[in-house]
Amino acid sequence: xxxxxxxxxxxxxxxxxxxxxxxxxxxxxxxxxxxxxxxxxxxxxxxxxxxxxxxxxxxxxxxxxxxxxxxxxxxxxxxxxxxxxxxxxxxxxxxxxxxxxxxxxxxxxxxxxxxxxxxxxxxxxxxxxxxxxxxxxxxxxxxxxxxxxxxxxxxxxxxxxxxxxxxxxxxxxxxxxxxxxxxxxxxxxxxxxxxxxxx
Amino acid sequence: xxxxxxxxxxxxxxxxxxxxxxxxxxxxxxxxxxxxxxxxxxxxxxxxxxxxxxxxxxxxxxxxxxxxxxxxxxxxxxxxxxxxxxxxxxxxxxxxxxxxxxxxxxxxxxxxxxxxxxxxxxxxxxxxxxxxxxxxxxxxxxxxxxxxxxxxxxxxxxxxxxxxxxxxxxxxxxxxxxxxxxxxxxxxxxxxxxxxxxx
Numbered sequence: 446x447x448x449x450x451x452x453x454x455x456x457x458x459x460x461x462x463x464x465x466x467x468x469x470x471x472x473x474x475x476x477x478x479x480x481x482x483x484x485x486x487x488x489x490x491x492x493x494x495x496x497x498x499x500x501x502x503x504x505x506x507x508x509x510x511x512x513x514x515x516x517x518x519x520x521x522x523x524x525x526x527x528x529x530x531x532x533x534x535x536x537x538x539x540x541x542x543x544x545x546x547x548x549x550x551x552x553x554x555x556x557x558x559x560x561x562x563x564x565x566x567x568x569x570x571x572x573x574x575x576x577x578x579x580x581x582x583x584x585x586x587x588x589x590x591x592x593x594x595x596x597x598x599x600x601x602x603x604x605x606x607x608x609x610x611x612x613x614x615x616x617x618x619x620x621x622x623x624x625x626x627x628x629x630x631x632x633x634x635x636x637x638x639x640x641x642x643x644x
Numbered sequence: 645x646x647x648x649x650x651x652x653x654x655x656x657x658x659x660x661x662x663x664x665x666x667x668x669x670x671x672x673x674x675x676x677x678x679x680x681x682x683x684x685x686x687x688x689x690x691x692x693x694x695x696x697x698x699x700x701x702x703x704x705x706x707x708x709x710x711x712x713x714x715x716x717x718x719x720x721x722x723x724x725x726x727x728x729x730x731x732x733x734x735x736x737x738x739x740x741x742x743x744x745x746x747x748x749x750x751x752x753x754x755x756x757x758x759x760x761x762x763x764x765x766x767x768x769x770x771x772x773x774x775x776x777x778x779x780x781x782x783x784x785x786x787x788x789x790x791x792x793x794x795x796x797x798x799x800x801x802x803x804x805x806x807x808x809x810x811x812x813x814x815x816x817x818x819x820x821x822x823x824x825x826x827x828x829x830x831x832x833x834x835x836x837x838x839x840x841x842x843x
Contacts, residue, residue: 448708450696454689460682462674468662470732475661476693477706477731483659484694488687490653494675495683497649507676509647532676533669 451477503574505550505567507532515539515548522546527584528571528600530554530593534586546584549574554592555599563599571600575607582610589616650676702773704749704766706731714738714747721745726783727770727799729753729792733785745783748773753791754798762798770799774806781809788815 451473458469476484500506501513508514515521515535525546529535535548551566574580585600587593601611616634618627627635650672657668675683699705700712707713714720714734724745728734734747750765773779784799786792800810815833817826826834 448697448706448713450689450692450708451706454693457686457689460686461671463667463670464663470735471662472660473693474730474732476690477697479694481694484690487656487659488690490649490656491675491683491687491690493649494653494672495678495680498647498676507647507650509649514647531673533673536669 501550504548505532505552505570506535506548520545524579524581525584526571526574526580526582527586529586530588530596534588538586544584546582551587551596554587554596556592556595566596568600568603572603575604575609578607580609582612585611585613589614700749703747704731704751704769705734705747719744723778723780724783725770725773725779725781726785728785729787729795733787737785743783745781750786750795753786753795755791755794765795767799767802771802774803774808777806779808781811784810784812788813 454473454476455466455469458464458472459466461469464472497509498507499509499511501508501516502511503516504513506513506515508516510517522545525544526549527538527544527546528549528551529538530551530553532550535550538544538548549567549571551568551571553561553566555561555563555566575583583600583604585597587596597613601613604611615638616631617638618624618631618635624632653675654665654668654672657663657671658665660668663671696708697706698708698710700707700715701710702715703712705712705714707715709716721744724743725748726737726743726745727748727750728737729750729752731749734749737743737747748766748770750767750770752760752765754760754762754765774782782799782803784796786795796812800812803810814837815830816837817823817830817834823831
């Protein structure tokens with residue numbers, strides 16, 4: 446429909462996640478009207494990320510050096526490992542400033558329907574990190590959905606002979622949310638996990 | 645929050661229209677996991693569009709040559725000009741295959757609130773095209789909103805001394821839509837513009 450290069454850009458943009466044909470068109474016309482320097486910066490950011498980002502040799506998080514920022518930080522407690530599915534989960538947890546241990550990024554969750562089994566995740570690497578017995582707690586912070594729960598259960602069983610403390614993030618009502626809008630499962634979990642108020 | 649180059653990419657993506665921080669993050673991680681060749685193709689499409697696309701010297705539509713595909717096509721009727729706001733409107737109209745005339749792209753609509761006046765649009769260029777009297781009909785296809793209507797009214801007044809046929813696209817119910825979901829203004833327009841059924 447469009448002149449060659451415009452259509453090519455729309456097609457390329459349309460392949461990105463969450464970008465439909467209309468958004469691709471809108472972005473393409475925005476690009477057409479942008480300053481050339483801004484577009485070059487975006488193009489460079491795209492190629493640089495591929496050239497310069499790699500994955501941490503220890504935890505699998507994104508990294509610019511051999512180790513990611515968390516693994517390279519000597520102040521982070523190596524005795525506590527928080528297991529997450531994706532690098533973006535690391536960022537979400539870092540944002541809370543609640544956690545001072547290390548991470549292990551699995552690269553996904555067990556999902557038979559998508560053909561993802563335990564061997565497709567970085568579980569062998571996790572077991573290797575636990576082998577010397579220096580880790581005392583493993584926090585399973587996979588997503589609170591079917592795949593994440595299955596992965597957490599699988600991991601908990603795998604590491605149970607090692608005798609370390611294995612925990613799972615609490616499920617419950619989101620802070621600031623409305624009770625009436627919570628789904629039954631979440632509300633059920635919130636009941637199960639209710640805490641005694643010390644007053 | 646992220647390692648340098650990843651954050652840079654997220655920031656750059658977040659500047660695109662309709663891409664919020666969450667989408668920018670999702671796209672960035674998609675890029676991280678894509679094949680390098682795919683990413684290079686996207687980066688090239690971005691820079692090529694800036695290098696190779698220009699605007700048609702006649703109508704202001706996007707073009708890869710001096711004239712756009714419509715203006716360069718001798719089969720298109722030069723006596724009918726359809727005035728639109730943006731190049732994407734040209735594509736929308738071309739898709740209908742209803743129109744065999746030429747276009748004129750204004751580059752926007754009159755919008756005092758955004759500081760866009762008649763001088764910021766390609767109105768002078770339109771008047772120049774009408775000067776020799778060879779155009780017989782001017783179809784005003786600006787958007788059916790406040791700014792588009794204001795622009796159409798302004799143009800209709802400007803060209804009224806030239807004695808050519810000036811038309812406006814019909815407003816009414818969208819085909820395939822539900823009458824009960826139409827807003828009052830659209831429904832009102834549909835009544836105003838009702839047609840006699842020849843049965």
